[in-house]
Amino acid sequence: MRDINLKATEYFEAVARLGTVTKAAAELGVSPSAVSQQIRLLEGQFGVKLFRREKRRLVLTLDGDRLFQTTAHAFGALRNARSAIGRQRDMRGLTIRVSPSFGVRWLGPRVARFAADNPDWAIRIDATPDVTSFETEAVDCDLRYGHGDWAGLTVDCLMSDLVMPMCSPAYLDRLRRQGGDLATQLESARLIDSVKSLYRWDLWLASNRIELKELVYPFRFDRSSMSIEMAKQSGGVALDSATLCLPELARGDLVPLSLACPVVEFPAYWFVCPTRHLNRRIVSRFSGWVAHEAKECEAEARALLSGLGCGFVAGRVGPEGV
Incomplete structure (x- = not known):
């Protein structure tokens, strides 16, 4: 690119697009002689004629047309990029990082309401299990799944x-037809393991005093959304978040394995950001909105599960277990 005269190329593109030196000079804000000089420089550089004159109008030669097709595309892309950058600069933005399953199954169906109430803001959602390094990444806040530490x-x-x-x-009907107690049914069940869940089968079995001869996972997924879908398709039993599959529970697509075992509850979903970010009005507004949505969702989940006959027990989840 060092040997390409970009200024002369810009002048050439304007002349080729507008058809005359005079119109190109007016668009560029320079004199016609300056435009003509740059065209001569460019022709000298390429060693070919780029225009021929026909009845007071400049017509592209074959070489000139080849160059124009390329420059028209390049300068058009630059103008579009400049316009997009300008619009993005004028439109205020909010960037949110969210755990993938929480983003897809919980935030996704709700965030349109926040966007509708804040139409002047551009919202970007980055769904990834990686937590944000706020000192080096341009992210406003995280919605994290974890211990909160x-x-x-x-x-x-x-x-x-x-x-x-x-x-x-x-x-469930298939398991019950086999007879026996819950432990016997689990021995023959296909257990679906959500490998990144804070509360997994070994903890659940221990807390419910159920011993299996061998703890085997025919299916292991690193996304709760995949575990839930596998259970929905009769692939096995998933130990996972009722919070993330309320629609399936409400429709009856999923049911509790046993009402004798209480639902385990523990703090797991967090709003996280540097304190200084809350000074931005949109971050503070989103923080309040997402907290309200979460409170309503948790109340809805408890009511639904209670209606199904489920009880609840507090679980302590951490590196040391329950």
Whole structure:
């Protein structure tokens, strides 16, 4: 690119697009002689004629047309980029990072309401399990799944997770037809393991005093959304978040494995950001909105599960277990 005269190329593109030196000079804000000089320089550089004159109008030669097709595309792309950058600069933005399953199953169906109430703001959502390094990344806030132990940041609990074994009605009927107690049914069940969940099968089995001869996972997923879908399709029993699959529970696509075992609840979903970010009006507004949505969702989940006959027990989840 060092040997390409970009100024002369810009002048050439304007002349080729507008058809005359005079019109190009007016658009560029320079004199016609300056435009003509740059065209001569460019022709000298390429060693070819780029225009021929026909009845007071400049017509592209074959070489000139080849160059124009390229420059028209390049300068058009630059103008579009400049326009987009200008619009983005004028439109205020909010960037949110969210855990993938929480983003897809919980935030996704709700965020349109926030966007509708804040139409002048551009909202970007980055769904990833990686937590944000706020000192090096341009992210306003995180919606994190975890223990809540992130030092040096504002960390507000949005809601508890409500975890229980779930499966499809058809799969539950299949297990019950085999007879026996819950432990016997689990021996023959296909257990679906959500490998990144804070509360997994080994903890649940221990807390419910159920011993299996061998703890085997035919299915292991690193996304709760995949575990839930597998259970919905009668693939087995998922120990996962009722919070993330309320629609399936409400429709009866998923049912509790056993009402004898209470739903385990523990703080799991958090709003996280540097305290200084709350000085931005949109971040503070989103913080309040998402907290309200989470409170309503948790109340809805508790009411639904209670209506199904479920009880609740507090779980202590951490590196040391329950």
